Amino acid sequence: MVTLKVNGEQHDLDIEAEMPLLWALRTEIGLTGTKYGCGIAQCGACTVLMDGRPVRSCSLPVSGAQGHEITTIEGLSKDGTLNKVQQAWIAEDVPQCGYCQSGQIMSATALLNRTPNPDDSDIDAAMAGNICRCGTYVRIRRAIRRAAAKA
């Protein structure tokens, strides 16, 4: 039995210890906002927060997530209010296909948690693990600056 705490809720799951967190979230718990992109921690589509830090859930076995607070895109808004990164994403109309954007938003949220006023090199360094095939990078930078200014 594996116990995961996701978005403040506890889940007791009868799954293999080596199952990646991504698949536990998507197929066992039913949280599909976190996406599969590569399976080898290369694209960032599966990014979630573990105790506030960004991790690639496709390459993290659930055994490594036990005992930690996991936050997914579904857990970012509080009482129906979107977090400031999500608000900035909407204000700048960042998403195109949108598939990578959950991961992008999680990485950006983690960045702003540790660096409230990032400069462009901070942004590039923190976001370089997240691929966007639609090429929304210019707006991602803009949205992160907007969210930082709001804080």
Added chain:
Amino acid sequence: MTRRTADLSRRQILVTSATLTGGLALGLFIPGAARAAVPELEARYWANDAPDPNEVNAWVVIEPDDSVTLRSCMAEMGQGTGSGLPMLLAEELECRWDNIKVEFASVNRNIRENSLYGDMLTAGSRGIRTTWPYVQQAGASARERLIQAAAAKWKVPAKDCEARDSKIFHKPSGRSLRYGELVKDAAKITLAAEPAIKTPEQFKLVGTRKPRLDSAIKSTGKATYGIDMREADQLYASIMSCPVFGGKLVSVDDSAIKGARGIKQVVKLDDAVAVVADNYWRANEALKKLKVTWDGGAAARTDSLMFAQEYRDALDGPLVTARNDGDAKAAIAKSAHVVEAVYETPLLAHATMEPCNATVHLQDDRLDVWMGSQSALENAKMAAKEAGLKPEQVYFHQLYLGGGFGRRTFGDELRHAVRVAKAGNIRQPLQLLWSREQDMHADRYRPQSAIRLKGALTPDGKLEAIFIQSVCGSIARSTGRAVPDGIDFTSLEGIGPSVPYNKIPNWYTGQLLKNTHVPVAYWRSVGGSQNCFYLESFIDELAHAAGKDPLEFRRSLTDRVDSLAVLNKLAEISGWGKPMAAGRGRGISLVDNHEAVGGQVAEVTVGPSGEVKVDRVFAATDAYHVVNPNLVDAQIEGGLIFGMTAMLYGEITIKNGAAVQSNFNDYRMVRINDAPETVTALALTGGKDKEGKPKWGGVGECSTAPIAAAIANAIFAATGKRIRSLPFKNLKLTELASL
């Protein structure tokens, strides 16, 4: 094809009738999505297959609560048509912009009701440019009926009434009625003639910057993509195709997965093997453990070096004449100043962020499909054939696409899902998901090609002739269509008729369509992705050979209003001509791609060991008329990043008949730290087409095509080194000869 859609849609628009609840439904077709300042869109995208109790006819429904629903036959894959067409509708309908919902029209109804939604193909940057007449007409028709209904109710002349903000106003008295109060009566009105639609000078909403409708659901994880489908008792499959394209499965040893948890079965197909399990991860882990024997046939002895040599060798001909103006051969022969160069580009994968997938539920008399597709109608018909059902027994539910770029046109993933369900006799919902590795190994790639270009300059530096010999894979041939005259339009894009220049007196393009066993297909900007790199790099070579400024040289090659507008805009926004520091360079490129002219100026910095940083890109676009500049900008910004990946890193190589690259570790992408600052500007010249109708361009691909040459030309400006083959990662700039 466009024409056929047009006729069907016009006929449908003329038929109206009341819905059961008194709503007014009328014909048109639209794409879709929605938001928070605007309505929160449903996470699921598709319309019901049964006629809705609130709707009798097909496309636009106005409900008693004033809400408007558009039924789209354009997929939403990020291009934003789902936010653009509602603006066109609202423009004519005079309804509130914040009260429109969008859903994907029922594919099943399209099959049963004589293709009333047309071909449902979302490709070729045609989301707006082929749908605007019907969207506008439907809006205008609805508006006029609502006006007449109000006039009849008030017993006043219709000319004293006007539509505004989802209400009809009686101008003299100031009385008003909501659309929702009028729909019942409006639906019963038959117009003597269809009202004229607005011309672009009359637009109030169209042409203004508005938000996307789907930003909110895509920033909260709510948007449902194909991969997100979850039905009760759903199973999951992972599949591996024969690594050698066209090869066959010989045998499978599954002893390593005997007794593995959750595994339901191993399904063997002619050319692939799949594992079905209760969880995708279990299925995919088991698949990796199978010992599989394949027969790749003769193709298993081929590789990229061999193909590249064959393509170069074939440049000497014979070729099929695809364009022949004047006498380019003679002009070259007698010119004292001929410039000549050979260029080449490799195969490219699409690598959509969402790997291809399809969810199917096969039953005796019915097949349900859930996926994101650029070609839902054709995919549904194909699935029917595979399942042994009639097309009308297929229920295709369109979802959001996690990227398309041409890949999600062919339904290969759906074919797999149906075959696995059928061969495995799986009668519960089954989601078949390609792993990233399968997605990259089983793609249909951007064709590889080689080209020889010659240009003849006069003593005073005028371009007298262009002579092109091209060898390129044919997409038509690879996707099973005949190419009887040896000409495939897509292979010619950017070097045939669709170039932004009209003052080059002698022009010859000869081409050989040359395919290998590797499947090729549409890739964002299609022929433009390689041909515009070739031509625009070569035009730059000619400008330098002629001793002319590259922008001025291009100006001398055209008197097209659109091309000149884009060049002028580029000169204005990029600070063209201003001096740059040593090691920096500026390059320009201009293309005509999918009915728009796109131009770019790239600024690069080249480091001491030849490393290149693209600092800024200025992009100017003439798409004649546009709906929403905010979304056009997004397409331009993103499209050039897509082309930049191809320029810097993109390459699928073939070894032993199979694709070598398998994931983002060896098929590298432009990431945010590579991404240049981007300055976009519209240079819209408006105008009319040959039929006298307003001209609308496509903006999804015209920024992908020019970027490679803009960067390569900037590198030349900085270093004097000419890039003639891609990707750049394979070149050592310090070892390239200076020109």
